[in-house]
Amino acid sequence: MKRKLVLKMSVSLDGFVCGPNGEADWIFRSSGGADSTAWVLDTLVGAGVHVMGSRSYHDMAAFWPYSDMTIAPPMNDIPKVIFSRQGITHGPQADRTTAALAEAQARNAQRHGVTPTAAVLRSWAEPTVASGDLAEEILRLKAQPGNFILAHGGARFAQSLVASGLIDEYRLAIHPVVLGQGQPLFCALRSPVDLRLVSVTPFASGAMAAIYQPA
Secondary structure: OOOOEEEEEEEEOOOEEEOOOOOOHHHHOOOOOHHHHHHHHHHHHOEEEEEEEHHHHHHHHOOHHHOOOOOHHHHHHOOEEEEOOOOOOOOHHHHHHHHHHHHHHHHHHHHHOOOOOHHHHHHHHOOEEEOOOHHHHHHHHHHOOOOEEEEOOOHHHHHHHHHHOOOOEEEEEEEOOOOOOOEEOOOOOOOOOOEEEEEEEEOOOOOEEEEEEEO
16 A cells, blocks of 8 residues: 655645745744644654655754754654755755755754753754655655655645645645735646645644645
8 A cells, every 4th residue: 555645834825835935923922732732743753754855855854853843853863855856965955955954053052051952963864865856856755654755844845745636634734924926835736626625724823734636
């Protein structure tokens, strides 16, 4: 039995995952409560592998190893697969990652007093890189044993996954904000897709989590 691909994303009430210039500050105005954190944690601990685009990877690698947030352990401990045509282990991207890790270590260790273990640092510094065709790479991951594949953004990577038709479940944190413009999640769809509502979980902040699967 193939394992499923789950996309976890924060979206505005009008369907955007970020503002026109990548703005995401609106997400944090209605997140971080105990109830929403518990929902995110439940999703993270059930995953067998994290998949993400290279931009999200650089941001996450510079933050999670030094974070004391409740959801940091599953972000750090679960294996990662980074989708990047150019790779991330050589050239300017590697220099960028190394510099970001060093800067974040100093900043976050001072703020939180968290010193990452060597294993945590390796999990981010030495992820698996998928540089082939997106659909082929996803199908290869689906054929492997283990818990479900958990996909994170950013916007372009999520849009590509949506367009591939390979997402088995959407776990959307819908925030009580209307952006009016920005990067929509479903703009790359070639035709309508009917979805089945699995569950809705409201949070005290006014946000809610909605889980959908293809009908």
